[in-house]
Amino acid sequence: MCMSRLGWPVTTGQVERGHCMRRDNNYQRPDEKTTSSAKQYTILDCLGWAARDASGYLSPYKFGRRHEIVGVVKEGAVGTFNYVDVDGTITKGGYSSYVVVHQRYCFMIPKDYPSALAAPLLCAGITVYSPMIRRKMNQPGKSLGVIGLGGLGHLAVKFGKAFGLNVIVFSTSTSKKEEALTKLGADKFVISSDQQQMMALANSLDFIIDTASGDHPFDPYMSLLKTSGTLVLVGAPSEIKLSPMGLLRGMKSISGSASGGTKETQEMLNFCAARKIYPEIEVIPIQNINEAFERLIKRDVKYRFVIDIDNSLK
Numbered sequence: 001m002c003m004s005r006l007g008w009p010v011t012t013g014q015v016e017r018g019h020c021m022r023r024d025n026n027y028q029r030p031d032e033k034t035t036s037s038a039k040q041y042t043i044l045d046c047l048g049w050a051a052r053d054a055s056g057y058l059s060p061y062k063f064g065r066r067h068e069i070v071g072v073v074k075e076g077a078v079g080t081f082n083y084v085d086v087d088g089t090i091t092k093g094g095y096s097s098y099v100v101v102h103q104r105y106c107f108m109i110p111k112d113y114p115s116a117l118a119a120p121l122l123c124a125g126i127t128v129y130s131p132m133i134r135r136k137m138n139q140p141g142k143s144l145g146v147i148g149l150g151g152l153g154h155l156a157v158k159f160g161k162a163f164g165l166n167v168i169v170f171s172t173s174t175s176k177k178e179e180a181l182t183k184l185g186a187d188k189f190v191i192s193s194d195q196q197q198m199m200a201l202a203n204s205l206d207f208i209i210d211t212a213s214g215d216h217p218f219d220p221y222m223s224l225l226k227t228s229g230t231l232v233l234v235g236a237p238s239e240i241k242l243s244p245m246g247l248l249r250g251m252k253s254i255s256g257s258a259s260g261g262t263k264e265t266q267e268m269l270n271f272c273a274a275r276k277i278y279p280e281i282e283v284i285p286i287q288n289i290n291e292a293f294e295r296l297i298k299r300d301v302k303y304r305f306v307i308d309i310d311n312s313l314k
């Protein structure tokens with residue numbers, strides 16, 4: 001359940017995956033010359049769908065039953081749940097037996113990729129993969145700092161290692177050290193409050209991806225970047241404060257990124273399948289959701305809960 005800006009109660013469910021039941025072959029996107037170019041899905045294909053299409057196009061397709069349609073339109077984004085859609089209906093999220101999704105927002109989950117593991121890729125995965133690719137953080141031998149080891153951060157570490165980078169995790173939790181180094185394969189683990197460890201890394205990083213959800217200082221991290229280094233913010237603290245000198249000296253950059261486009265989402269899914277990159281998850285039935293929320297507050301999850309709606313609602 002969710003506190004709502006429009007009305008509540010509302011069942012959320014921002015990122016879903018499931019099996020394709022039906023595809024309307026008569027639909028033609030304005031940018032498609034003929035319908036024959038459209039991909040044909042079969043009932044056995046496993047599809048995922050996620051929050052955004054950064055291409056700026058939202059389908060005018062009319063649905064008989066509207067659970068959710070998402071996209072980024074020129075006037076602003078339409079969220080997957082509890083947003084007013086372009087036709088005035090309220091989007092309802094994805095915790096249901098069936099959901100109607102336009103093909104444009106569906107992705108093919110590669111064959112043999114476990115579908116529960118695919119779910120976190122459609123938000124956490126693409127949110128870190130997209131800026132890493134866009135900012136060229138995939139050049140082997142370069143150094144990457146990952147701030148915050150949670151749902152997003154642990155995938156940034158896995159992508160970083162798959163790209164051949166030297167990956168340093170900056171964390172507030174000593175308890176995550178062992179797992180970061182052994183299970184996730186990070187090269188170094190630094191407690192961000194340890195000034196000595198931080199100073200030892202001054203001017204050493206090509207990139208930083210900042211996934212921390214809470215407020216934290218930025219200047220200490222800017223000083224770790226090499227000349228022309230970039231920090232990409234994907235976490236959502238309440239504010240960003242940094243000294244101008246931290247940017248000016250060394251021509252450093254800071255930028256933000258949200259989710260990713262449909263093309264790169266499919267690319268990321270294929271990359272994960274090819275390189276056997278799997279998120280760390282815990283699958284729960286919907287009946288355990290309150291316990292899961294309590295554990296989230298205590299930061300007791302490694303690293304994503306995935307709700308098995310299909311089996312929960314039987």
Ligand SMILES: NC(=O)c1ccc[n+]([C@@H]2O[C@H](COP(=O)([O-])OP(=O)(O)OC[C@H]3O[C@@H](n4cnc5c(N)ncnc54)[C@H](OP(=O)(O)O)[C@@H]3O)[C@@H](O)[C@H]2O)c1
Pocket residue numbers: 123124127147148149150151152153170171172173176211212213214215216233234235236237257258259299303
């Ligand atoms: N840009 C987007 O499109 C997008 C998409 C999804 C999520 N997000 C945002 O990204 C952030 C991370 O999401 P998530 O799902 O990965 O959350 P998460 O699993 O809770 O992980 C966040 C991590 O941030 C670190 N952290 C928390 N408070 C901190 C603080 N005050 N100072 C420094 N580090 C702190 C913790 O790591 P350590 O214990 O290792 O310090 C925590 O595990 C959230 O703000 C979320 O809203 C953005």
